[in-house]
Amino acid sequence: MLQGKVWCLRLLPIPLLIIILAAYNCSYGVLGRYGIINQSWNTSKAVCDDWVTQQKxxxxxxxxxxxxxxxxxxxxxxxxxYVSQLPLPxxxxxxxxxxxxxxxxxxxxDMPAHIENLECRTCVVVGNSFAIKNTSLGSIIDKYDVxxxxxxxxxxxxxxxxxxKTTLRFFYPESASSNPRLHNDEDTLMVMVPFKPQDLRWLKENLKDEKRVRKGFWKPPPLIWLGHSSKVRVLDPYFMHQTANKLLHIPLQPRKGQVSFHPTTGILxxxxxxxxxxxVHIAGFGYPQKSDQQQPIHYYGSHTMKAMKSSPHDVNLEGQALKRLEKLGAIMFLHPHL
Incomplete structure (x- = not known):
């Protein structure tokens, strides 16, 4: 009788091991389904070939x-x-x-040489949507090159x-944090997206420590901005132009009476x-339904869809563009989404 109990105890780890392996495989499959786990994270040409990036x-x-x-x-x-026929943005x-x-x-x-020289660049764009909350994606996000x-x-x-990890942070004066060092790495590049001439003036005044002029902004930007000049870059407006013209098909010069929209920094x-x-993978994109006026729109703060009423952005149009890119296989979401 005692000998039989000893054998049962010896065999007990076997079904436990089977259960653990089954649970692991199940969770791995679910994560893989949403693109959270990749077969390879090294920056090799095999990853790029697997994504067939040029065809996409x-x-x-x-x-x-x-x-x-x-x-x-x-x-x-x-x-x-540089010859341009259009004003900012x-x-x-x-x-x-x-x-x-x-x-x-x-x-x-320039971009840092260690990124510029990669044979294959894996990148993730982290949006500010409430959708990223409680996803536990942090350790996955930090594995990307950019x-x-x-x-x-x-x-x-x-x-x-x-x-x-933050490689690039896109911003403009009204969205700038007074001390970029609080939520960025030492080598993070601060990428100015100029929407209007005042944005460049604000950046010049801060980089040269000149007298600040606060007129011309829809929201007061920081009077003192502690970004380091060696980490500042100015995004070529070409990308804003092509995002609006080719991806979103927004009129660059609206006719009289037409509502003027321009791309968000996210879709840009x-x-x-x-x-x-x-x-290219993305996370933290998507807005609540317009009917849900109480749902927070960011993973931080308390802003809701009410804050979007007077927005110069067409978030529905941008959502459709992201779905189109996803369907084509050009991008992949790291979490379930609508």
Whole structure:
């Protein structure tokens, strides 16, 4: 009798091991279904070949070539390479002199060499949507070569869901945090997206420590901005132009009486990633239904859909564009979404 009990105890770990393995395989399959787990995270050409990136880009039918030159350079102006027929945010017409002053103050206009030289760039764009809350995606997000974040979205205190690595942060004066060092890495590049001439003036005044002028903003930007000049970049308005014109089909110069929309920094960042990166995943995108006026729109703060009533963005149009990109296989969401 005693001997039989001993054998039962010896056999007990076997069914437990089977249960553990089954649970692991089940969870791995669920995560893999949503693209949270990739077979390979090394930056090898095999990853790029697996995504067939060039064919996916061509399937977008944009009818123009990808470009990996992201930022404006001072030498472009000296050699008259940059000719623009449109003002900000779709061109630099009328802002050339201010841009030269900004680029003189900034100490570089390149991407870091360790990223630029990768054979295959894996990138994730982390949006600010409430959809990323409680996803526990942080450790996955931090594995990408390039992590792009938006505006003043916080990282500290939200690492479990959003990670803590930031390669590029897209921002403009009204969305700037007064101290970028709080929620970014030491080597994070702060990428200015200029929507209007005042945005460049604000950046110049901060980089050169000049007297600040606060007129011309829909929301007061920080009077003191502690970003380091060596980490500042200015995104080429070409990307805003192509996001609006090719991806969203927004009129660049609305007719009289038409509502004027322009892309959000989120959809813009996705388009930039499609140009620069070989693998593009996204997380934290999507807004609540318009009928739900109480649902928070961000994973932080308390803003709801009411705050979007006077927005200059067409979030429904952008949502449709993301679904189209997902269907084509150009991007992949890291979590379930509507």
């Amino acid at each position: 880009w061509e399937s977008l039918n944009f009818k123009f070539n990808k470009t990996t030159k992201l930022f404006l350079k001072l030498e472009d102006f000296f050699w008259n390479k 779709y061109g630099i017409k009328g802002s050339e002199q201010m841009l030269v002053k900004v680029l003189e103050a900034a100490q570089s206009s 992590v792009i974040r938006l505006n003043d979205a916080p990282v500290r205190g939200y690492e479990e869901d959003v990670g803590n 960042a996705v388009f930039v990633a499609l140009n620069y990166c070989d693998v």
